[in-house]
Amino acid sequence: MEDINQLVTIRKEKLKDLYDQGINPYPYGFDRTHQTGDIKKEFDTLEGQNVAVAGRIMAVRKMGKASFCHIQDMQGRIQLYIARDKIGEERYTLFKGLDIGDFIGVTGLVKKTKTGEISVFADSMTLLSKSIRPLPIAKEKEEDGKKIIYDQFSDKELRYRQRYVDLVVNPHVREVFVKRSRIITAMRDFLNKNDFLEVETPVLQPIYGGAAARPFKTHHNALDMTLYLRIANELYLKRLIVGGFDRVYEFAKDFRNEGIDRFHNPEFTQVELYAAYKDYNWLMDFVEQMFNYIANEVNGSPKIHFNGHEIDLTPPWPRLPILEAIQKYTGKDVSSLDENVLKKTAGELNVEVTPDMGVGKIVDEIFGEYVEPHLIQPVFITDHPVEMSPLAKKHRNNPRLVERFEPIIGGKEIGNAFSELNDPIDQRARFEAQMQLRARGDEEAQVLDEDFLRAIEYGMPPTAGLGVGIDRLTMLMTNQPSIRDVLFFPHMRPEK
RNA sequence: GAGCCAGUAGCUCAGCUGGUAGAGCAGCGGCCUUUUAAGCCGUUGGUCCUGGGUUCGAAUCCCAGCUGGCUCACCA
Numbered sequence: 001m002e003d004i005n006q007l008v009t010i011r012k013e014k015l016k017d018l019y020d021q022g023i024n025p026y027p028y029g030f031d032r033t034h035q036t037g038d039i040k041k042e043f044d045t046l047e048g049q050n051v052a053v054a055g056r057i058m059a060v061r062k063m064g065k066a067s068f069c070h071i072q073d074m075q076g077r078i079q080l081y082i083a084r085d086k087i088g089e090e091r092y093t094l095f096k097g098l099d100i101g102d103f104i105g106v107t108g109l110v111k112k113t114k115t116g117e118i119s120v121f122a123d124s125m126t127l128l129s130k131s132i133r134p135l136p137i138a139k140e141k142e143e144d145g146k147k148i149i150y151d152q153f154s155d156k157e158l159r160y161r162q163r164y165v166d167l168v169v170n171p172h173v174r175e176v177f178v179k180r181s182r183i184i185t186a187m188r189d190f191l192n193k194n195d196f197l198e199v200e201t202p203v204l205q206p207i208y209g210g211a212a213a214r215p216f217k218t219h220h221n222a223l224d225m226t227l228y229l230r231i232a233n234e235l236y237l238k239r240l241i242v243g244g245f246d247r248v249y250e251f252a253k254d255f256r257n258e259g260i261d262r263f264h265n266p267e268f269t270q271v272e273l274y275a276a277y278k279d280y281n282w283l284m285d286f287v288e289q290m291f292n293y294i295a296n297e298v299n300g301s302p303k304i305h306f307n308g309h310e311i312d313l314t315p316p317w318p319r320l321p322i323l324e325a326i327q328k329y330t331g332k333d334v335s336s337l338d339e340n341v342l343k344k345t346a347g348e349l350n351v352e353v354t355p356d357m358g359v360g361k362i363v364d365e366i367f368g369e370y371v372e373p374h375l376i377q378p379v380f381i382t383d384h385p386v387e388m389s390p391l392a393k394k395h396r397n398n399p400r401l402v403e404r405f406e407p408i409i410g411g412k413e414i415g416n417a418f419s420e421l422n423d424p425i426d427q428r429a430r431f432e433a434q435m436q437l438r439a440r441g442d443e444e445a446q447v448l449d450e451d452f453l454r455a456i457e458y459g460m461p462p463t464a465g466l467g468v469g470i471d472r473l474t475m476l477m478t479n480q481p482s483i484r485d486v487l488f489f490p491h492m493r494p495e496k
Numbered sequence: 497g498a499g500c501c502a503g504u505a506g507c508u509c510a511g512c513u514g515g516u517a518g519a520g521c522a523g524c525g526g527c528c529u530u531u532u533a534a535g536c537c538g539u540u541g542g543u544c545c546u547g548g549g550u551u552c553g554a555a556u557c558c559c560a561g562c563u564g565g566c567u568c569a570c571c572a
Binding site: 150157211 | 507508509520522523527528529530532534535540541563564569571572
């Protein structure tokens with residue numbers, strides 16, 4: 001690619017000048033003693049002390065014989081005062097040739113400037129890395145306590161494609177991803193404290209299963225066989241329950257070959273966990289506690305702000321069977337689960353129904369249209385029709401339902417759980433029903449997994465299982481409107 | 497897949513009902529030892545998304561396309 005960019009050309013010339021002066025613009029390291037945030041936090045003890053800091057130059061105010069600049073590290077920014085008489089003429093000339101985006105290391109005294117800003121007054125300065133491509137640098141001004149940002153790097157496409165730039169110049173973006181990491185850490189802590197074992201299972205699977213979705217297909221050359229990228233890890237984790245690991249979980253990258261929108265990315269992260277000897281009632285208690293724990297760890301409060309709502313995750317959350325929920329929000333009684341009644345009801349509600357849709361699907365449509373958007377505060381929607389849930393155990397009081405729940409927060413389901421089906425005869429029948437759907441053209445119907453059936457034929461204890469979408473949970477906890485805002489590198493079309 | 501919106505300098509944008517392309521910031525040169533959107537003086541920089549059409553003349557109007565964003569649909 002020809003570089004028509006004059007700015008890059010100029011910087012490359014600067015690089016050459018540096019080499020000519022015997023300066024290595026890419027040295028091997030720098031011994032820093034403090035990060036920027038620590039200096040600000042511990043200013044009272046550090047004032048007048050010598051420190052060494054390093055970071056990227058983000059703003060600069062140059063004057064004839066002294067300059068100010070801000071450098072940025074992982075914790076934030078700090079101002080440096082660079083005076084010619086302090087660091088020497090040669091170094092000062094070097095500094096004046098530097099650009100926003102360059103990395104430097106500085107040693108010096110911690111002091112406040114006349115205007116009260118904590119700063120490092122440099123007595124030495126080292127160039128740590130020369131940047132040859134200009135950053136789209138934003139400038140900020142505070143006015144009446146409000147931050148006005150100029151020339152913000154805001155083009156969404158560029159932000160997603162060049163996330164490295166986004167992270168450098170948009171500090172709030174970094175916070176989202178720090179929180180994402182904390183959410184996962186908190187969840188892992190909570191699970192470990194509750195005797196769960198973190199495990200890993202195959203991403204490349206000869207038979208995909210555990211969810212209703214189309215897979216990505218690939219090929220293993222040496223074995224000359226088709227493999228699928230997993231759409232879920234459910235069936236493998238349950239094999240481990242069979243094997244005697246009573247509590248397991250995995251943070252899994254799953255892959256689904258489907259559309260992309262603000263709730264869906266082709267690869268996404270899901271935690272699945274399984275607990276032997278427990279049912280879905282126990283698991284609802286557990287989920288409430290876990291979410292409450294995470295919110296407290298990450299945000300310091302069980303209350304979160306999402307999309308203009310304040311949402312309180314404090315347990316207990318209401319539990320509402322899906323059929324009752326539909327009755328409550330539409331006034332229609334669909335508890336008969338009669339297909340004709342359901343189709344008529346859907347018609348009255350202007351919910352589009354196609355001939356191939358069964359009972360479960362129609363219920364799901366009505367629910368999605370009339371109920372789900374209203375469920376802002378956390379609620380467990382329970383006891384779905386059996387047709388939609390081939391891996392869930394039948395409800396102890398009603399064989400047309402399963403013991404399943406979905407935690408719904410902010411008008412969106414962010415998980416799915418059930419009392420796991422461990423009856424091998426029933427499981428085989430459910431798979432066969434799915435295969436019939438598949439034969440009729442439902443590409444998302446689940447595939448019969450003979451090895452999984454063999455496993456549970458050996459016997460699987462009663463088990464409760466849960467999947468939680470980490471991306472959606474992060475959206476919720478960080479108040480982000482799109483999955484692309486909680487993925488470092490969301491899927492994009494090829495560039496150009 | 498449908499609707500709406502957008503594409504002009506490295507970034508953020510202006511450019512009306514057609515008259516030969518602008519600002520701020522960044523960059524470059526100069527001045528400047530407490531600045532913080534530092535300031536002052538000077539200055540470089542453009543396939544106006546692409547291709548057609550209308551016109552004496554198109555960034556601007558028309559048509560087609562490309563790319564992207566948002567919304568809806570699809571999608572656990």
